[in-house]
Amino acid sequence: MNNAAQPHIRIDDVTKSFGAFSALRSVTLDVPRGSFTTLLGPSGCGKTTLLRLLAGFDEPDSGSIRIDGAEMNGVPAFRRKTPLVFQDYALFPHMTVQENIAYGLKLQKARKAETAARVGEMMDLFGLQGLEKRLPKQLSGGQQQRVAFARALVTGRDILLMDEPLSNLDAKMRVEVRRELRELQRRAGITAVFVTHDQDEALSLSDYVAVFEKGRIRQAGTPWEVYYEPANAFVADFVGTANLLAGIVEDVRDGVLLVRCRDVLLRASSAGRTFRPGDRATLMIRPECLRIGADEGDAEPExxxxxxxxxxxxxxxxxxxxxxxxxxxxxxxxxxxxxxxxxxxxxxxxxAADKIHVLSDEADSERKEGETHERIRPLSERRLG
Amino acid sequence: MAIKKLKREPVLFLVLAAVLATACVFVLWPVVKVVSYPGAADYLQLLTNERWMRAGLNSLFMTVLSTASCTALAFLFAYSIVRLDIPLKGFFRFITLLPVVSPPFIVALSYILLFGRQGLVSKHLLHLNLDIYGWQGLWLVQTITFFPYAFTVIHGVMQAAAAHLEHAAHNLGASRWQAFRHVFLPLCRPGIAGGALIAAMNVLADFGNPMIIAGNFALLPTEAYMQMSGWFDLSAASVLSTALLVPALVLFLVNRLWVGKRSYVTVTGKESSLKAYPAPPALKWSLFACCLFVSLFVLAVYGVLVYGAFARTWGYDWSLTLQNMKYVTAKGSELWNSIRFAAVSSLGAVALAMLLAYLVQRKQVGINRLLDVLAILPGAVPGVFLGLGFAMAFNGPPFELAGTSAIMVLALLFWNLPTCYSACLAGLQQIGRSLEEASLNLGGGTLRTLRSVLLPLLRGPILSGFTLSFLRSVTCLSVIIFLYSSSTSVGTISILSLVQSGVWGGASALTVTLILIAFALLAASRLILFAYDRRKS
Structure with a gap:
């Protein structure tokens, strides 16, 4: 079961529509065991829909979802063992903090002593001591959020789903909680699937980021890859600020492209892809990769x-x-x-030429229309920065 | 501080004094009069007089029984409409509205037409000779009549109970039944309690249905009426009415103070659009079947009345005729009285309610709480008690009103005051104070502001308050049965006497006419609101 080579969650060609609205179109994604994987995208892009499919609140129209290799289609939400932290926490308003946290254990018919011990552990971990008998409405936003995490984690599952759990916190606290959350996930070795529309959050938290647009995954990869090597203009623009320059390849030599973008000729690394003179290419330069200086003085020669x-x-x-x-x-x-x-x-x-990135979707002309096949390779196989 | 303010605004002071005096005379005085009329010895008879004791126990029995069934049925309807993906939801909603806008004894009357000795089902279809008068029939009739009141409350709370909490429970491993029991049901509990209390208040005060089909099964309201009409025993009627008032007040207070505060309603934006986790098909369709069965029964209730209005002789000759219409023309003056009294009293109720709501909501006069209580108190008083109170309080100097139209109008006015007051208060609460302040800021005086800003914005609540009040007045039996004279008799009284003499055709014809009048008004008010909305946009 715990075969490290096997992805913990495997999403295969999943499609989901609500009436005429296509929420997910042929989405494929592997979530490696123990990874922190973020589904990133603007609102309405399908990221929350995918999370709800993982939790079993909805069923995909086609395609399959496997967890630990086991087919999840048709398995009801309450048998999936995929605890979810809801965006507005969804704490039971009629139960105390303690009852909320203990609820999952109560359903498992855990023994009283064990329940008490585990709940106590969670209360300690999340700094909730002394709030046992409070009702959710008597807690601050931050406290409610910690109860939501405690309630999801108490059962000791190895998967944690999160639907924008930090969006109701103020900016400063959000940054603080990010670090704690990452720490917690690493220590417990949980496979985390995190939904957000905040690119900073996605980049700072994740091992892997899947960028969604209109129900498709436009790119999946490490934060470094989606930031510096975006596959297409949408990802380049959504994850940070991008200068996009359309041009025509004039010459190729030793893995360096010579691209004419209107009135300038730019050198860019082809990053192992094949181009021929006359091909169209879109170049992407991050604002911080450009050097700026007064008129005179020597800068990068290229x-x-x-x-x-x-x-x-x-x-x-x-x-x-x-x-x-x-x-x-x-x-x-x-x-x-x-x-x-x-x-x-x-x-x-x-x-510098190696700071100019050629968008790959445009480069690869054999690429099939609409294909969004995204397998995340283990970190070890990748070059990191 | 409040006193100082009053000195600065003499007009407000005068208005306040007038409103307070009116409320005391017409709300408190009748109650005090009834409660204080009998001596201690008379009250003790409640425990010794076997007949009264039985009436009390019967009332208690029926209240418990009918409230339980009303609440269960209301829950079933609300759950099916809110949580299940079933067809005909609009039809089911309509069914829950019908009994609210109908005369209180309509179900009882239909019940007799369907299952009585000459009943369509009992005699014509099954050839049975049933004795349907008694608590069983009353139970069925009260359940159908009053479950819509409980439905309104339960439906409201259920809609607010966000489905994502159940999703959270499923996510933690709760099966459908566990999520229902641990999360959904506790969240609905305040609604169920509230709905049950509303149903209980209505069942307890019910006069029309027991009058028609309870037979010898005596209840407090009918027994009080018996003592008054049969023996002119004011003392006995007062004792029985007071015995009715006490539990009614308790129910009313529990509802206002306890249920109001125990609501878990949370307003969350995004998640509320979530659909509920689908129920198993077997459960879904059996609940659907239950709703459909009840709905068809309610439709049958109305259908059989229309048939009754046009059948030659119910039970013997089923052929159609217009001869029953002669009862309608013969009772023309009574019907006219119904409309006249309802219109005048509703206008008065709306005006007074508006004034009260404005004072309570917008002016800090120091007695806002007292005014609020006076405005809603008649809602706690059973109709029979209110009628008796008016009959006793205005039977001599200084208010010699017995037998006049004025007493009918006044009694209906104050009986409807809480309905209109709630509508006006809710409307006012929705209008931000800044709108008035803007008008004042631009130089409009208080009256000008009231006329050109508040009243136009409150047109909806005022119209709906008037409509509801009119419907209640036209179909009212309990309040006016102590107050009418031969010249001020109304439609509902005529129907009751026709029923009591077994003239089913005539009773049906009159009832149908009354319902038509009510629905015509309802349609008219909808049209007016619709036209007004269209003109605005």
Missing amino acids: NRWMGAISGSSFLGRQVRYEVQCGETTLIVDDADPSVTGVLDGTVRLSC
Whole structure:
């Protein structure tokens, strides 16, 4: 059962519609054992639907879901052993904190002494001591959230599903809880599936991120991959800010592409993919990968632009510029503004060839229309940064 | 502080004094009059007089029995409509509305037409000779008549009980039955309690149904009426009515103070759209069958009345005729009285309720709680008691009103005051204070603000309060049975006397006419609201 090579959760070609609305279209995803996997996407993209299918609240129209290799289709929600932390926590308003946490054990007919011990453990773990007899409405938002986690974890299952559990917390607390949550998941060795629309949250928490759009997975991979090597414009744009430049390949030499994007010629790494001169290619550059400097002085030799600053905003740790380069506007983040001060006027931009990423969906012309086959390879097989 | 404020606003003070005086005279005084009329020895008779004792026990018995069945049936309907994916939901909702807008004895009358000695089912179809008068028949009739009241409350609470809590229970390993028992049922408990109390208040105060089919099975309201009409024994009637008032007040207070506060209703935005976890098909379709059966029975109740109105001689000659319409024309003045009294009393009730709600909600006058209690108190008083109270309180100087139209109108007005008051209060609560402040800020005076801002916005609650009040008045029997004279008799009284003399055709014809009047008004008020909404948009 606990074969490490086998994915803990295997989602195979799952489709789900509600009336005329296609919530999920042929979604395939493997969730490795012990991983923290995040389903990321804008609202209405199908991520919560997939989570509800995993929990068994709805059944897929087609395709299959396997947990530990066992087919889950048709297994009712109460036999699935997939505890879920709901977005608004769904604490039972008529039960005390203690009764809420103990509920899962009560259903398993656990012995009284054992129940008490396990509940006590959870109360300690989540710092809920002294709140045993309170009703949910007498708790703060943060306390309610911790009760929700305790209630889901008390039964000791090896899967934890979470539906935007941090969205009701204030910004500062959210960052704090992220770290604790990650720590907890690692220590307990749980396979976590986490739904969010917040890309910061997804990048900082996850081993793997699956980015959803309109019921499809557009890319699945490590946070590093979806951020620096997005497969398509949607992922590039949704996960962070991206400069996207459409162009035509002019020449290929030793794994380096020469791409003409309007009035500039850019060098970019082909990242092992095959291009021929005349192919279309879309380049993606993150704002922080562009270097900005005053007119003169030498920068990266490979890729250079001259441009005029058309807007700037000082954000404290960085300055964000909008630079007009011919017909293109580029967004540039200067991560160390204290060196140069806020720039103005004409500037020179530059970027190393290996920081320019060629979007793969556009590159791979043999790719079948609508295919979203995403198998996550174990971390060990990947190059990380 | 409140006093100072009153000195600054003399008009408000005068209005307040007038409202308070009116409420005391027409709400408190009749109650005090009835309760204080008998001596201690008379009250002791409750324990010694075997007949009275039995009436009390019977009332208790029926209240428990009918409340239990009303609540169960209401729960079944509410659960099926809220939680099951079944067809005909709109039809079931309609069925739960019908009895609310009908005369209180309509089910009893149909019951006789269906199952009585000359009944369509009992005699014509099954050839049986049944004695249906007694507690069993009353039980059935009260269940059908009053379950819609419990339904309204239970349905409201059930809709608010978010399905995602059951999802959470399933997620933790609870089977359907466990989730129902551990989560759904406890969440609905306040609604069930509230619904049961509403049903109990109505069953306890029920006068029309027992009058018609309880037979020799005496209950407190019917016994009080007997003592009054048969023996002119004011003391006995007062004792029995007071015995009825006490439990009614208790039920009323428990409902206001206890159930109101024990609600788990949580307003959450996103999750409430979740569908309930599907129920097993066998359960689903058997509940559907139950709802359908009850609904068809309710339809039969109304259908048989229409047939009764046009059948030549019920039980002997089933051919159709218009001859029963002669009863309608003969009782024209009574029907006209029904409409007249209902319209005038409803207008008065709405005006007074509006004034009270405005004072309670918008003005800090220091006695807001007292005004609130006075406005809702008549809702706790059984109709029979209120009628008796008016008969005794305004039977001599300084208020010599016995036998006049005025006493009929006043009694109906105050009987309907809580209904209108609740509607107006809820409407006012929904209108933000800032709207009035904006008007004042732009230079509109208090009266101007009331007229040009509040009243137009309250058109909906006012109209629905008036409509409900009118329906209740036209179909009222219990309050006015102590108050009418030969010149102020109304439609419901005529129907009762026709039933008591076994003139089923005439009774049916009159009842159908009365229902038609009620529905015509209901339709008219809907049309007015609809037209008004359309003009706005």
